[in-house]
Amino acid sequence: xxxxxxxxxxxxxRRLTLIDDDTLREFWHIHVSGLGxxxxxxxxxxxxxxxxxxxxxxTPVRNFLPGYSASLRQEIIEESxxxxxxxxxxxxxxxxxxxxxxxxAGEVKSDTVVSxxxxxxxxxxxxxxxKNEATEAFLAEYESRERDNLLLFDAPASTPVFSLYTPAHxxxxxxxxxxxxxxxxxxxTPNKENVCATLDGTIVYVDAEENETFTVMALHRTYLSxxxxxxxxxxKVGDAVQTGQTIAVVQDGTPFVFELWKQGQExxxxxxxxx
Numbered sequence: 001x002x003x004x005x006x007x008x009x010x011x012x013x014r015r016l017t018l019i020d021d022d023t024l025r026e027f028w029h030i031h032v033s034g035l036g037x038x039x040x041x042x043x044x045x046x047x048x049x050x051x052x053x054x055x056x057x058x059t060p061v062r063n064f065l066p067g068y069s070a071s072l073r074q075e076i077i078e079e080s081x082x083x084x085x086x087x088x089x090x091x092x093x094x095x096x097x098x099x100x101x102x103x104x105a106g107e108v109k110s111d112t113v114v115s116x117x118x119x120x121x122x123x124x125x126x127x128x129x130x131k132n133e134a135t136e137a138f139l140a141e142y143e144s145r146e147r148d149n150l151l152l153f154d155a156p157a158s159t160p161v162f163s164l165y166t167p168a169h170x171x172x173x174x175x176x177x178x179x180x181x182x183x184x185x186x187x188x189t190p191n192k193e194n195v196c197a198t199l200d201g202t203i204v205y206v207d208a209e210e211n212e213t214f215t216v217m218a219l220h221r222t223y224l225s226x227x228x229x230x231x232x233x234x235x236k237v238g239d240a241v242q243t244g245q246t247i248a249v250v251q252d253g254t255p256f257v258f259e260l261w262k263q264g265q266e267x268x269x270x271x272x273x274x275x
Contacts, residue, residue, distance in 0.1 A: 176268040198225050
């Protein structure tokens with residue numbers, strides 16, 4: 001009974017009247033109920049939501065909402081790339097049309113006309129030539145700086161003179177001591193220091209060690225150079241290497257060990273190489 005009474009109350013219509021205050025004459029009235037008012041308000045709410053949704057979807061208003069700026073930025077970047085590509089194509093077309101116009105006018109021989117593909121290849125070659133010149137200048141500066149470590153040792157007239165290159169720069173923390181089991185010198189190098197071949201020769205051994213480092217061996221006529229505890233190897237077995245050529249990189253924080261052997265006999269590297 002209570003539910004029926006409540007439902008009856010919200011459906012019960014009431015009269016809303018507007019009366020002139022001076023003449024007390026009624027000039028407008030309307031019959032409304034609680035259910036009708038709720039229905040009208042709900043429909044207006046749905047209409048407002050629909051209008052806002054349409055504005056967000058079909059107008060630039062959406063660009064002011066959080067989350068839409070990222071997609072707009074991506075679209076701008078894509079359009080910029082597309083414009084650059086079109087500009088490059090237009091430049092090639094303009095060059096081609098200019099050449100064809102000169103040929104038609106008799107100012108250029110027809111055998112000098114190149115296609116669009118050839119123009120693009122020429123432009124790429126010019127860019128590569130500029131890069132090669134910069135690379136050669138860098139290598140020349142690097143080699144001139146590293147050649148300062150190249151030492152020539154006096155030897156008897158009957159013995160050929162070898163140029164022994166410093167394998168790596170750093171501080172010797174363990175000297176040559178075969179009686180203590182150290183057959184070479186241990187060098188503490190800076191991080192990612194280059195390891196260079198001490199003589200011209202051939203790589204004869206590359207293998208990984210248990211401490212996640214590598215050992216590289218190179219044969220130089222009667223000499224054998226051994227490079228231990230390197231982190232990355234830049235050569236493989238059978239590669240010919242030249243004096244001062246980078247063959248590996250020292251692992252960060254790992255001491256580098258260098259050994260030098262001649263005809264099966266170990267040599268103290270400090271006696272013939274200035275570290």
